Amino acid sequence: MTEQLRLMAVHAHPDDESSKGAAAMAKYSAEGVDVLVVTCTGGERGSVLNPKLDRPEIWQNIAEIRRAEMDRAREILGVRQAWLGFVDSGLPEGDPLPPLPDGCFGLMDPDVAAEPLVELIRSFRPHVITTYDERGGYPHPDHVMTHKVTMAAFEAANDPARFPDKGEPWQPLKLYYNMGWSRKRMTLLHEAMLELTGESPFTEWLKEWSQRSDGEDWPDPDTRVTTKVPCGEFFETRDDALRAHATQVDPEGFWFAVPLNIQQKIWPTEDYELVKSFVETTAPEDDLFTGVR
Incomplete structure (x- = not known):
């Protein structure tokens, strides 16, 4: 190909782009790929998860604050970003x-x-689109709907009979699901942290996973991975982008508990499942643009 490669990543809320596939996006952006993050909702019903910012004035302006956080994260990752304009559903509890x-x-x-x-x-006109699997990665209603909407749009984009006043039809060449925390990845990092410090942030998570031994409620994403993108050198950029979502992330919390050098040594990739392709490719892949370049 002689034209610039283009990658679209579809996410539910501001901050999701920085916790799912952020290092890979930063890598591709640094290589000259045009990367567009699509954010389906404004995150208006998100919680304030940083205890230092859990104040009434933050809650009163949460929608505006989350837009500003998204702008900062976008700058750090070196990507573009667009809002779809839908309203956050919140996470139902009870x-x-x-x-x-x-x-x-x-x-x-x-x-x-x-x-x-x-x-x-x-x-x-993206060549590649990424989104969540049919469970939404985890069963938040906005994540599940993001999956459904992305699948519907992927099918409709090249159909001239669908939304005929919304531009010339375009066929994206590949569609991927983000595959996040696998049991294998968590176990390897858990063992490395125990060896290094005697403690691990994954102890309770792995214990709960073991209790769900049938795998139906908590399937292991690693069984579905087709594509591992090497991007360890961009893990620091990913973490900086995640910290930019200051209301949503405790800078002293779980996401930053494992030193970067341990992560880069143990699991230096971000992982995906290829679910649709209009180009020839063979798994395993190490590049979302395999068969497109």
């Missing part, structure tokens, strides 16, 4: 779970909600 708020993203018809994403796909 037994039984309460209904989702009226008008929120999680209650949208995916085929209707796909329209603005189709328009973005046709204008940006």
Whole structure:
């Protein structure tokens, strides 16, 4: 190919782009790939997870603050970013779970909600799109809807009969799911931390995973990985972008508990599952643009 490569990453909330595939995006951006993050909601119902910022004035301006945080993270990663404009559903809690708020993203018809994403796909013309698997990566209603909307838009973008006033049809060549914390990755980092310090941030997580031995409630993403993108040198950039979402991330919390040199040694990749491809490729891959370049 002689034209610039383009990558679109579709996420549910501001901060998701910095915790899922951020190092790979920073790597591709540094290599000259045009990277666009699409954020489906404004994160209006997100919690303030940084105890130092859990103050009334933060809660009162959370939507505006999260937009500013997204701007900073985007600059750090070296990517572009677009909002789809849907309203955060919040994470329902309780037994039984309460209904989702009226008008929120999680209650949208995916085929209707796909329209603005189709328009973005046709204008940006990505060669590769990444999003979440059918569980949303984890079962947040906005993450599950992000999956549904992305799948609907991927199918509609090249169909001239769908949304005919939203630009010229375009066929993205590959679609990937982000594959996050696998049990194998967690176990290796857990063992490395025990050897280094005698303590591990993954002890309780692995214990809970073992208790769900049937795997139905908590399947292991590692069994589905087809593509491992080497990007360890961009882990620091990823962490800086994540810290930019200051209301959402405790800078002394779980995400930063394992030293970067340990992560880079033990698991220097970000992992994906290839689910659709219009180019020839063979797994395992080490590049989202295998078969496209």
